[in-house]
Amino acid sequence: MTELISLWVITIVAIALFCTTAEKRIGALLLGQSASPYDKPCKRLKGVIEYAFLQKRLFRDSYAGFYHFLIFWGFVFLAFRGWQNIIEGLFPKSNLLSFLGIYGNYYQAIRDVFVILVLLGVFLALIRRIFIKPERVENSIDAFATLTFIGLLMLSDLFYDSTTILISKPDWASFTPFSNLFSSLFSNYSDSSLVTINTTAHWINILTFLGFLNFLPYSKHFHIFTSLFNVYFRNLDEAKNIRKVDLESEHFGISKMNDFTWKEMLDFYTCTECGRCKEGCPTSLTDKPLKPKDYGNDLRDLLYSMSQEEIEGKVEIDEEKQIIGKIVPHDSIWACTTCRYCEWACPLFINFVPKIVGHRSYLTLEESNFPQEAQTAFKGMERQGNPWNLPRADRMNWAERLDVRHISEVEGKKYLLWVGCAGAYEESQKRVTRALVKILNEANVNFGILGEEESCTGDVARRLGNEYLFSALAEQNIETIKQYNVSKIITACPHCLNTLKVDYKDYGANFDVVHAVTFIKQLIKEGRLKFKKGIDKSVTFHDPCYLSRYEGDVDSARFIMNSIPSLKLNEMKWSKEKSICCGAGGGRFWLEEKIGERINHFRFKQILETGSKCALVSCPFCHTMLDNARGELNKEEIEVKDILEIVVQALEEE
Ligand code: SF4
Ligand code: SF4
Incomplete structure (x- = not known):
């Protein structure tokens, strides 16, 4: 009886705590600006299937994609199991599986396989975090705590089922090969020992489940709840990522927390801290203060720390909680090249450009506080x-x-x-x-x-x-x-x-x-252009961000190069949609670059790694930036040309 009362008390307290936190999180979203990502529901749902359930973007990194897929699908099945354990614990005479009839046995069979697959996923994740550790991955207590929670859930489940098989020989026993196999470990145990292990496993499972439920909203794994919504409400027109500023308004852009829309705040909640966004971010790669992951996480932490009045701007905000200049330094705001690498890389469609340009709108329109070099361009x-x-x-x-x-x-x-x-x-x-x-x-x-x-x-x-x-x-x-x-x-x-x-x-x-x-x-393709001359060159091609990631065309330039006789294309490792920006986008062409390595130098060095003596481009700003890098790095022997110049050469008579 004491056990039952304890379980009731623990469950009620845990659920109440979770609801309080959830209310706070949802309440904050309701204070954001309106957004209306409700159009095209079929396209949105299709995206949820592709990107959330099938995790298409995660499979760009097959190792991480594989173990994440196992853990995700394991969760889908095992969330039901967690509630099943709690309900059957609270109502000891209930048996939820019996409601499902024969399907209960099939459910047990699938669950049995998933317990093992999720354990495999946790193992692979640990190997990756401890031994492989890609540069983008940062080991945190949060990450290890989550893997521990998941591992405990699976192991306690396995112990519980395998001892249940020995104690009560349930109908589903013949459907669960792994639990059966595991039960052989306990075949020599006395009945009382089996009951002790069974009860302990049951308690560990319930406590871990409830603990995990309350841990999630404070951890990066909050995305377990938010990612489906974030993918559903994603920006469908990825090239259109700047918010139109209402010029009739009294306040412009984003300077306070409630200048963000609720969807932008949902972005903050959803970040998994995987670091994919910064892998090819030109400012992160050249030691500038802007790192997209940190930008989002700093704002998320700020949002978590704010009261409702602070979010609404009804009370004075401490200096420490000011977004512009404090949480997001000016150098970060002006560093972004709007290249969209971060948005392309993020498996959960988190946007950065509209937020950063929103800060710029505030500074430029409301405070007239922008880098002075921009003044010449504005005047011109x-x-x-x-x-x-x-x-x-x-x-x-x-x-x-x-x-x-x-x-x-x-x-x-x-x-x-x-x-x-x-x-x-x-x-x-x-x-x-x-x-x-x-x-x-x-x-x-x-x-x-x-x-x-x-x-x-x-x-x-x-x-x-x-x-x-x-x-x-x-x-x-x-x-x-x-x-x-x-x-x-x-x-x-x-x-x-x-x-x-x-x-x-x-x-x-x-x-x-x-x-x-x-x-x-x-x-x-229509036969209206015919090349008359071969160009005997080995070239590499720098994909411009606004053609590859905004326009989504990485094929045309390659088609042209492959059509020119004798021209050999030598791809860079970071090419096509993964291309690294030349540093000119987002108006950066007109601003000085005082912090870290120059982005055009960084990119030019990647060109040098290919060994090609000619870099082709298809953007005037990339052209100038890479040409400047060539001169500044004393690499006059390397040519930088627009692809159209090569096309004209190949069209001329021999
Ligand atoms: S748009 Fe480009 S420069 Fe700006 S944060 Fe994203 S990856 Fe970095
Ligand atoms: S913003 Fe996206 S890519 Fe970047 S760390 Fe978060 S989840 Fe990963």
Whole structure:
């Protein structure tokens, strides 16, 4: 009787404690800004199956994916077992399995296998943490405590079932090969010893289960509860990861906890601290203070430590709890290149870019507190329509002696060649623009340009937090483009591509935009471009973040390279979607880089590791950054070229 009363008291206290914590966690989410990730339920559910149940992203690392898969599915089955043990303990005459009839035996069979598989998963996880220990993995008490909880749950289950088989010979005994095998260890034990082991295992199982239930909301393994929701409510349009700032509002961007949306707060809860996000994060790799995992975890810890009034901003917040400048230092806010490696790598679809750009919006729009170097770019965009602040009248200099028409002179189904500021003003990129014109002419593409009517897309302004300037540029460009009724926009700049195609949706445009390499791949496939000359070179290719991770195109450039006779592609280890940023994105091209190793040097060294003497790119900013690194590292023997320059060479007669 004492045992039963104790179990009732422990269970009620444990469940009450859990509910109190859960209420606090859910209550905090309700204080966040609204978000509406409720569209396309079928697509969302499909993602839950693929990414949460089948754990597709985790299998990018097959070892970790395998053991995590075992542990996850073990949990799905064994959560029922935990409650079964508790209910049968609280109501000693109940037998939940008997309700299931023959299916109860099948359930026992599956559970029996999963106990062993989860134990195998725990073993593999321990081996990895203790002996293999990849750089991204940080051993913490939390991680070992969780594995201990899981191990104890499985072992106590095994002891309980195998002794039950010997004590009461249940119907399901013939369905559980592993418990049967394990029971042979106790075949010589007396009845009283078996009962003692059985009762002890039962208690250990229940106490571990209830303890684990209360440990989870304080640990990184809280994701066991939140990950399904986080995957369901994920951002479906991954390229669209900047929040439009309401310019009518009195407060801009993110400076307080309740400036985050509830979904962004759910991101904080969901982080498993696996470290995948920082593996290819350029700021983490070059010793800058911004490490995406730490950013999210610091904000999560802050959120846990805040009262409801503090989250709502109804009371004065201590200096120690200020987000801007304290929890997230200014150097972290301005370091991000918005490359999206972290978001691509995260198995649970946690977003970073919208949060970091949200901090920038606050600093730029509300405090006018941004790196002074950005001022030149802002002024240039405002006055001359380009961040170089070069005369608008010079925008067409690149086209001297070239036969290229203004879009208004082009009849019929027409394409707009979007030159971009780099394509118009940067020396190295002017060559690329000319190359693109030659390629389009060779394939008889009916295209025109906007000339001096084209202005900067505003990519840099938006990513440096200046939504005022961005909105002015966006509205002006949208109005100009709409006049000419173009069927498609072609550009050699992945940043222009993303801004025109994705960001401009916030301002009512829905342009069909394509990167030059994607378009050229199509022209080759249609037989409209034929290479006449081989290029006998071994090259490597640097995938630009805004083409690979934002646009999702890693194939077109490779298709083109493989189509050019004699050209040999030598891949970098960190290529395609795993490409490491050159350091220019997110407006960083215009800012000084004072902390840690220069990102373009870091990336250039990875190019050197391939042994290739030529690095191909398909973005004007990557082009300049890697070309600068080449000079600064005294590697003049290495060429940095845009892939379009090679295409033009291969199109020329021998
Ligand atoms: S977007 Fe890129 S630079 Fe910014 S935190 Fe993520 S990985 Fe790091
Ligand atoms: S944010 Fe995602 S990738 Fe980064 S540590 Fe957390 S779960 Fe892992």
